[in-house]
Amino acid sequence: MKKIILAATALLLVSAFTSCKPKQSAYRQCYEAAKQREIVNNENSSQQNTDPVEIQKPIDRQVVVRQENLSLYDGEDGNNLKRFSVVIGSFQNPTNAKNLKERMQQDGYNPVLAKNDQGMLRVIVTSFNSREEAAASRDAIKQRYAPNFQDAWLLEKTN
Numbered sequence: 001m002k003k004i005i006l007a008a009t010a011l012l013l014v015s016a017f018t019s020c021k022p023k024q025s026a027y028r029q030c031y032e033a034a035k036q037r038e039i040v041n042n043e044n045s046s047q048q049n050t051d052p053v054e055i056q057k058p059i060d061r062q063v064v065v066r067q068e069n070l071s072l073y074d075g076e077d078g079n080n081l082k083r084f085s086v087v088i089g090s091f092q093n094p095t096n097a098k099n100l101k102e103r104m105q106q107d108g109y110n111p112v113l114a115k116n117d118q119g120m121l122r123v124i125v126t127s128f129n130s131r132e133e134a135a136a137s138r139d140a141i142k143q144r145y146a147p148n149f150q151d152a153w154l155l156e157k158t159n
Contacts, residue, residue, distance in 0.1 A: 036090060039120070065131060065154045073097075073113035073121060081112055082127040084134035085155045086141060089123035097121040122155065131156075 065084065072078045073094075088104070091097040097113055100123045104111040112124045125141060128134040131154070138152050 032093070032096070036092070039092065065156045067156045067158050068116045068122075069159045070114040070116055070122070070155075070157050071159075073115050076113050078112065078114075080110055080127055081114070081124065081157065082129050083157055084129070084131050085112075085122075085124040085127040085157065086134055086138045086152055087122045087155050088125050088141065088149045088152045091121045091123070092119065094121060097123055124155070 070081075072081070089097065089100045091100075101111045101113055104123070104125055109125045112127070114122045114124055116122060126134070126137045128137065134154050138154060141152055142150055
């Protein structure tokens with residue numbers, strides 16, 4: 001009888017510890033997100049020291065606009081791309097950028113993928129000629145998709 005109880009307890013302990021094991025894909029997603037933030041932070045710090053064209057310039061307390069040279073990604077339609085754009089994602093991996101673009105298309109947006117000089121793919125959701133309209137759109141996107149896209153930012157196209 002003791003052997004049966006001992007075997008059942010061991011089986012329960014093994015199943016309890018293996019059922020709570022996090023998936024490797026969760027670790028991978030966290031790693032990729034942290035890596036993207038690190039790349040953007042390194043990019044910002046190196047740009048501020050060496051490249052006067054691609055810097056963040058404060059417009060007022062809440063609206064910061066980053067200037068970059070952009071080129072359209074393969075097969076993208078740039079007719080909707082204006083001077084000020086709202087960027088909700090920045091990726092090195094084209095698959096991640098395309099997935100976010102498809103998600104935003106399903107939500108009714110007309111996103112555009114653009115590549116900067118450092119090879120980062122920017123997912124641009126909306127684009128305007130005025131900074132104020134772009135800032136209002138960014139704030140609306142942050143509010144609509146909270147808590148996602150809270151790091152959405154404005155991009156001023158320099159080319």
